[in-house]
Amino acid sequence: MPQAIVMPKLGNTVESAIILSWHVGVGDPVQMGEALCEIETDKATLEVESSASGILLARFFEAGDEVPVMQNIAVVGRAGESFDRLAPVPAAPAEHAAPRVSHDHSDEKPADKVLISPRARNLAGRKGIDYSETAGTGPAGRIIERDIRALIDRQVKMSPVAKAMLASGEYQIADKGPIDKRITKSDLAPSMPGASPELKAMPLTGVRKTIAKRMLESMQRTAQLTLNTSADASSLRGFRARLKSSDEALGLRGVTINDLLLFAVARTLPAFPELNALYENDRILQHARVHLGMAVDTPRGLLVPVIRGAESLSLRVLSCEANRLAAACRDGDVLPDELAGGSFTATNLGRLGIESFTPILNPPQVGILGIGSINLKPVERAGAVAHVPHIGLSLTVNHQVVDGAPAARFLAQLRKNIASIELLLAL
């Protein structure tokens, strides 16, 4: 009888492991206890030993495959023995033509669908609980009742009377320290007299609704880390002054400080592919080109049009394109395609006097650069303090996939490039 080798269950919380490499090839003899392959879980790397002696008849998965625990991964037996019934049942067509690559149906999570029991869904519906970000503790990670109960417990609860009072708009939660358990009538105080007529209720629609959703999602789904620094803006300013006074025929007079910064970012990013990347579906997609998003403030709200292939554009062309897209956004005739497909974003609040801030990522992008205002910064030069204009730079990265050091290295390079912007233009 051929014997199945299963992906061992390595602990209560381990649901799957990745095969790093195979030590034994199909057709090779193997002894009981011999290491068959190396696997990696979220916690450790270890070896799967053969539980039988014989010939390795089949390997159901390739190195790199993630395999649910207790799933058959290989078969050991006598040469020529049939082992079909031990093969995992094939799921969707496999990407590579490995023999019968498959997943255990029981552990398979339908794409984009939260696995939740009818009871838990029912309870969540009744209590108005959003469970989309919850990790289930049921079999195969299913969200079960206790998970929803846990969410409910974390919510600040409100008595029905308090709820009705708040909904009337005539009351608000009184400012008398933290509320630990449940908001009741006694926690409410009348709103400021005559306050309500001044309130203007506006339903969220269109761009605002999308922004609201995306900003929240961004904060919930990514681990954001913001690094603040500033770059010497002397040459930036000088160069900008020269452009402004240049021959009109050159068409460079309209180039702004912001355009120069976009140019610097576009030229710096190609050396830092980990920042010019997307993170989705457990994969990192690094872009070869820089599709640079730029945040534009419009009456409808924030829009982020994308300058395609920005790393290859000349300053003049890039400036024109930025100008055109910003105008299109403000006029409301920007195309949907012009708002999609960015690989990195820059946002500028410097013109409004903000020195530094924490930009919010635009997922699945993993980086966003906030540009602050230019301020004089005391710098020690030859033993004396000089006041040098510096422009604020705030880089937010998704710390899930970008570590702090590479982000800092990018900022360092960017700082250097801004400080000597003319040299960058010469490249």
Add this chain to the structure above:
Amino acid sequence: MPKSLTIDPREARQRSLLRAPEIPVNAYLSDPGAEAERYDSAELVNIYHDMRLIREFELVLDGFKKAGSYRGIEYNHLGPAHLSIGQEAAAVGQCLHLGPEDYILGSHRSHGEILAKGLSAIRVLEDDCLLDIMENYMGGAALRVVEGIDDFSDIESLAQAYLIYGTYAEIFARATGFNRGMGGSMHTFFPPFGIMPNNAIVGGSADIALGMALFKRINRKPGIVVANIGDSSVASGPVWEAMNFAAMDQYHRLWDARLGGAPPMLFNFMNNFYGMGGQPQGETLGFGMLARVGLGVNAAAMHSERVDGYDPLAVADATRRKKEVLLAGQGPAMLDVITYRYSGHSPSDASSYRGRDEVEMWREQDSIRGFGAYLRANSHADNQTLEDINALIGEKITRIAAAATDLGTSPRLHVARDEIGAMMFSDGRADALDDREADVTQPMAESRFEVTSNKHRFGLDEGGKPLPKLKTLTYAEAIFEAMLHRFYQDPTMIAFGEENRDWGGAFGAYRGLTEAIPYHRLFNTPISEAAIVGAAVGYALAGGRAVPELMYCDFMGRAGDEIFNQMAKWQAMSANALRMPLVLRVSVGMKYGAQHSQDWSSLVAHIPGLKVYFPATAYDAKGMLNLALRGTDPVVFFESQRLYSQPETLFAGGVPVEYYEIEEGEPYLHRPGSDITIVTIGATLYRALEAAERLRREQGLSAEVIDARFLNPLNYEPIIQSVRKTGKVLLASDASERGSFLHTMASNISQLAFDFLDAPVAVLGARNWITPPAELDESFFPSADWMVDIIHERLLPLPGYQPRTRQGLAEIMTRNRAGV
């Protein structure tokens, strides 16, 4: 084996020879003079009339089946029509000396026997009695139609038309038929005329007829019972079992002589020489002549003889003589009545198995034509009289057939109103099925009840410690008390099976009954499971309460037809004209390996028409058996050998001494909880309680434990209530998992409580293997460990828990792929 019968080795080892009686073959000699003395001309002409009527009746069916019309009536008959054209003399001759109190049971080919028996009963019964029967049977539905067909000059011709109409309407599946269409061509019957169930399973009537004969003997009722079965059925197990069961020595040696001896049972083989297409005589069997088989059964050779079934007077003579033997208690009797059908087995029969010339030879000897010639030759009737009879029958049959095929006058049942569902069970309650005094051999106060009633009625002391088992009422003794109670209440109740007397059943549940109950109410049977259940079916249909026992559940296979096709079906097939107060006690084994340890409750729960009970505690055993023994429906009553010696430890009040009943279909909640529900069937209850206790102790979880107690009927309400509360449910039983009744429960729960489920319903049964030897029990039957493991894997992962066995969902896939 009673101690009063000694097996003497000297006698057993004695050299001698067996001498057997001679078997008469066609011994009857026609003697017109003697016959004219025995029967007057009118009686003899009636024989002709009845044979002609049967022939005409079946020609109509033949026309409908083959041509879709007969004498201008267009009708497409969808159901079966196994015709007996050519066999009329055997049917009519038999009934000449049978009264309404005598029962006949037939086969799929029994239209002729039904009509012959009915016509003979009508001639015997008084007018007011006939009217009473017709008015009251099924609310007079058939009578209403018949009264509209003609103005009948006398009650006898009205009753004849009623008989013909009721039979046709039954064959055509009409609500006005004798069994509201539920019996049909192969099962039509009419108890008031002694026409009892006709059986479409070959030989099926033999053991059922025996049960009716037992009923007559034990309850001192008049009449004999005739099983009209085919020649090839003699080779079927149940027929052979019934013949031996009918011939037991104990009727003469051990039973109260005042009862009158052996059951009055006539095995009447309608020998038409074909079992569908195979020929028992010459091809498929080796008896040479069927009548020989009687030699193998008892010293009297069952009084067997071969009779010429083409001469109605020869058949009448033989039946009359056998009836005398039977009424004298000297049964059983056996007749090999040779006859022949010209018609095929069924309309699709191309007669590939017999030559045209063979059929022609028999046609030339046609009994109706022959008997007409006999009547004319001996001046009992002239040609004109016979012609008039023919014409009258033709006209009458045509009009009745027209009424029976007309959907306006003869409608079908309203299936939409679930009229069929309403017939599946009689749901009656009867303390006694007769009002005479019950035969017992000691007052109840002196019986073993005196001992059991003084035992501890609850198995634990106040501190929760077990009391001595011998001083505490056990599950087996709870069964005993319920049986004893009903034995004293209901004079018709009998119990039988292997080792029931003296031994008290293999597991001692009947210990103490031998002393209290006489032989004819509690007796040992041959090891003939089919006949044990079949005889009980007949006994119950005849009006008594029967409690057969199968020593091991695994032996149900030996009684498969009797349980699945007979016990389950006859109430509805009779349209509730008959009831089935039958409790089949079945013991689920343990520690005896693959053929003695199976829980087959799922098999019977699958069969419509059976009630299925499975008590798991002494309290339920008594209360549920009390319930079953007062009902009027067939109940398969499962008991577990794990439990026989167990005292009551769950119902705090213990087992009441007095009579009580459990409400039918109600599960019982033994342990309330809020986190998870465990529903069990049978003895897994205790393992579930153990698992619940471990969940509490080790995981702080609160498990609710419910014993289903009933498989059918079953009130899901309490189970659903629990699942709505906990959202997680595990079902467990000792039956093998594949096809287990638990899956029916799981499916129902999933549908009834879908939005409340926190995980799919988990089903835990025994493995889909043979039951291994006792030493490996743990690998096969669900344990508390398995229960906690499956809860962890499928319902609610338990923090820090390491399962001991593989119960994950992947196992379902793997095991099914391997077929185990």
